[in-house]
Amino acid sequence: MMMKAAVQAGSGVDLREVPRPSPGPDEVLTRIHAAALNRADLGMAAGHRHGTAGGAGTVLGFEWAGEVVEVGSRVTRYKPSDRVMCEGLGGFAEYGVADHRRVFPLPRDGLGWREAATLPVALRTMHDALVLNGGLVAGETVLILGASSGVGLMGLQIARLMGARTVLGTSTTAERRARLTEFGATGTVDTTQEAWAERVRAATDGRGADLVIDMLSGPGTTETMRATAICGRIVNVGRLAGARAEFDFDLHALRRIRYIGVTFRTRTADEVGAISRAVERDLWPALRSGGLRLPIDRVLPLDDAPKALEEMAGNLHFGKIVLDCA
Template sequence: MRAFVQSGTGVTLAEVPVPSPGPDDILTRVTAAGLNRADLGMAAGHAHGAAGGAGTVLGLEWAGVVEEVGANVTRFKPGDRVMASGLGGFAEKALSDHRRTFAYPDETMSEIEGATLSVALRTMHDALVLNGGLSKGESVLILGASSGVGIMGLQIAGLMGAGQVLGSSTNPTRRDRLAEFGAQGVIDTSASGWADQVLQATGGRGVDLVVDMLSGPGTNETLRATAIGGRIVNVGRLAGTRAEFDFDLHALRRIQYIGVTFRTRTADEVGVITEAVERDLWPALREGKLRLPIDRVLPFTDTPKALEEMAANQHFGKIVVKME
């Protein structure tokens, strides 16, 4: 089968064997795959969990049709349309653990939409609800809100009862669009002392919960923007993995600083999150209350171009590659 693999310094189209499902796996015929920031690191040769390196089939999120299931899989059967995540989605066929696989919430949903949802739904429900402990009426700031995951975070925060939802972007055009997806205020994190914008929006108090996909040098501003007794959930490191940390400010504001990743979670742990997502978010998906803008759709053979366009960071929402 055709697949895009890591070639040492980039990606290349290659012929690789069709993977064989293990007892907990689902083999799908891929119909479309969504791009994520982590794909860029994988394409550059940075490992994703235990996997990575030359020859690795890339792609962390896809939609497809089930062709074969393992002996332990009872929820899915051949012919089912599914939304999946794992590793290997930039290929004609891909494997996912059944605990990392969603049935479509609505059979009218397109394959393009299905290819964009798995990572965003699971990441943001985990950050806001399971780890962030969001309570009704609390204020939320999504740092990096113009990404697909961030846009979903704005909507989930509102759906789960947040009293005030703020979102950040360094791009003014993208900031202008955040209100379409539930942001009640926007923050420009490229500005010096940007936490002042958050304090002004919250009457000097700061936000109860920050979902931080940036980290890096702005971390102390994030601490300053967080209310006394608030929480920061560290989801991503788009702005850097190292920075100075004001431990005194952290202590003075009595902030809970929570790190999350899916790279060190077991399949059973991911399965718990999958069940929570379906319980809390499937009704809203069926009613059209949660959606992601599709910035562009490219043919599967243009996957390297799609990765280049993601790296250029000029898109809003999701980039998708579709099987011809």
Template sequence: MADTMRAAVVTADGVQVREVPRPAPGPEEVLVRVRAATLNRADLGVAAGHAHGAMGGAGTILGLDFAGEVAAVGSAVTGIKPGDRVTCSGAGGYAEYAVADMGRVMPVPDRNMSWEQAAALPVALGTMHDALVMNGRLAKGESVMILGASSGVGLMALQIAKFLGAATVVGTSTDAGRRARLAEFGADVAVDTKDAGWVDQVLAATGGKGVNLVIDQISGGTINAAMKATAILGRIVNVGRLGGARAEFDFDLHATRRIAYIGVTHRTRSREEIRAEYAAMRRDLWAAVQEGRFGIPIDKVFPLDQAVEALAHMKANQHFGKIALSV
């Protein structure tokens, strides 16, 4: 096995695909020969040098989701062996080889599943199970709204909510074409947050009460309208801030509706917390994953050497589902 590999690296001059040292797995890590990686919004922040903590900075290899064959395992790894087809979340996935913590490595559920489809699963499943179930406390028969539902993780959230027995699932998208497709993934109602009457549409769909749970990937200027669309004693889980990290917040509305507002991120989670997140997801969802109940459409596949073009495609925000890199 060569000591170097090709990877998409953050540099002072932007993202470049270059030759870098091949990583070696630690005792509790798995080395994967990457066959596909998928893009996440967080990659744009890392690429631009805006990431917080250990994720960013020059020399960082991009990529949180990847799939391929196990090349080697650490001395403490059990249940995973070289040659296994796996899908993982971790770091450095835009590369020919990447390492993942053993708690975030899962078998590809179907021999006929493409590498790109497999690579689309881990972050979406882990993030949205954590938001809906562990933080959002979704109960069967409740109503749910996914703000930013046409993203890859948003589409997964629709599917998980419906699978777990949500009575009414609302999805939002400001693009008419993408909004029209949300029903395919479990949305009972699709609304446009740029439409002045969108809150009334959500209230009408929930008998005037509002939704019990909001998974918010937008934040920014939509927060007060989102609270108006949330039921008294409802919950809002702040997963993303695509609409802005700061905005005016109506504290009186928040108090009047007695909303639990919950913030989540992976940046401040320990390895043990992330392992627990994935273990909980597999407990609740993995049998359904193996049955083919969940999937995200692949919008476009780029070769690794076109990682910069793939990131530009994501930044343009015209895609539906996941953007992938073939390695």
């Protein structure tokens, strides 16, 4: 049986008819209704490998929402017709498979496919960064670098939900900074300004942020350490500003900063499953009540996947770009 999918084509992205996948013993096959774009999709579209996956012919897309069609022999939680949201590889298609440990049930009746498709990556990434690795404690101050992305906006909300006293978000444009308070920010910072760490310290009684979630890295890392409280923590989630830079080891030691690196590329399925259980434990009540959400900037049909990726690369959106796949 064949299906339509957006695949990596060596020099770009093509829409093709490809074989419909079948679930392995630990997998769930879904009829995909909507898929959301992430920054990692740009690397995959350009032919960069993601873990062990990638290369010409790879179906793109890391998160989606849909109905369960079939489950593997070792899957017990899900059954056909269940409404789910998934993280995996192959979401820009009419059907996709995901390991059951990367699948969430939709948290409430009435949640639309488009909205559900925006949630899996942001929920896992930010709960892992803020709570499981960052060790956020109620009453602490949090700084999220790159807060206007979908993952960043979710991070602002989770930080407030988990009891952060001050939550600062950064963005390089005034228009985006103005919207961060809608999603839980108590203040904003423009990282294009020199010595922007002073703004962070001014908002945190001169201490700096107890916990920094850094999705930028690169040359700004020294200023990030200046913005971090003595004995604070920096969780390195992304490298949007660069994967290489000079590192001020003396400043790092003087401020006694714990610098924590995270990625999902080297995690086992069981490790991901443990994170998923923690997400449901801590965040499901807020999701059921509609207290956690992500804005959808635009929706395009699956046939326009190449255009959607171009628009993401242009970096003019706020929130998520979604594909209708049904």
